[in-house]
Structure formats: structure tokens, C-alpha cells
Amino acid sequence: MAEVTNTLGRRKTAVARLYMTPGKGEIIINGREIKEYFPSEILQIIVNQPFALTKTEGAYDVKVNVDGGGIKGQAEAIRLAISRALQEIDSELRPPLKKEGFLTRDPRMVERKKPGRRKARRRFQFSKR
Template structure:
């Protein structure tokens, strides 16, 4: 089996991954995933697709991720891994789809408008 390359996006974070058969090692931007995503919650997010399709320890993942914050990056990586697992075996698609890992979360920060304090908040109004 060759290298599988997929992309995942969340907010402004973009994750490009390279999935190969291996021992379950994951590197993110040249560092171990546990160093790049230090909290346990983020580690769980990264490994959710593998746990769902019984792929723990079967694949090595090399990740390049940029943009956004740490949480958005973790969810972008999750989406990219899910897409790659669908390419590995089409039978993986239904459980991943049901869990929502293949759906692009398009919510973004609304831009600030001129004449306003923030995107929607107005400046303080004074009648007198």
C-alpha cells in the first residue's frame, strides 16, 4: 500500500497528512503529537477516527498543520485522518460519517465591521 495524502480543514486551520502502514506513530510539524498537542482532550480528538474503525497502531501519520488555534488544528487533523481511513477501506466510511468526522465545519469568525466596536456590538450610545 502506498502513502495516502489528504487534507482536513476547521475554521482557519489546514492540516495535510500522509498516512502509511506502520506502528501507530504520529508526528505533527516534525514533533511528536503528544508534544504538539499536550492536553489529553486534544490527544483523544486525534485518535478518535482510529478508535472508531479499530485502526489503533496500524498506521503512521505525518502531519503538516498551520493556521488557526490549537483546538481547530486538532479537529482539522481528525478530519484529514478520517478522510484517509475512508481511502484505505470504503467500509470505514459509514461509522466515520455517522460520528460527523467527514463533515467540514465551516463556522468562521465573523469579520469586524466599520462603525462598530466588534462584528455585531455597537459603540456605546448616549442620548444626551
């Protein structure tokens, strides 16, 4: 059986668990094809960026379980997981992936709502009279 590389990618509240095997370039996300799961061309490009950068398109089959967050956060979580898997398979790919920032976990999260406020920082409208 082929060697399976298992990695994890996160972005905001999205978590992507990825299983990568040498293959012919199939990307299955939550049991659906990438074109079906991400109809938007931009999100498909985000997911495929690590392959395009390292010139490994079509070399690996990818199976991803992703949940939480929105579609953009999920796409970026998958990108991080793919980058980590490529680096695990071939350490020569680390410098270009790192230079592009694909190995960095984006730490930005939604700020929590505070008591006495309408949102995290937005105050209620002030009335002088």
C-alpha cells in the same frame, strides 16, 4: 515502498496536510510527537477519535503538516484529514465515520468586523446625553 495516502483537513483557518502509511501507530505533527505538540489530553483524544471509532489504533503511521488557527482548530483539522485518509484506504469505514460526523467539514468561521461597529455585531455604547 509502502502506499502513502495524502489528504487535507480544514477547520476555521487551520489547514492540515496529512501523509498516512501502514505502520505501528506513530503520529508526528510538524516534526514533533503528538504528546509534545498537543500536551492537552483532550486534544490528543480528538486527533485519535477516528482510529478509536474504526478500531485501527496502531495500524498506521501519520505525518502531518498543520498551520494556521489555534490548537483546537488544528486538532479538528487533523481529525478530518485522518478520517478522510481512513475512508480512502477502506471504503467500509465510511458509514461509522459519517455517522459520527468526522467526514463533515465544519463551515463555521469567524464573522468579519463591520465598519462603524466595535466587533462583528457589537455596537459602540449608546449615550443619550
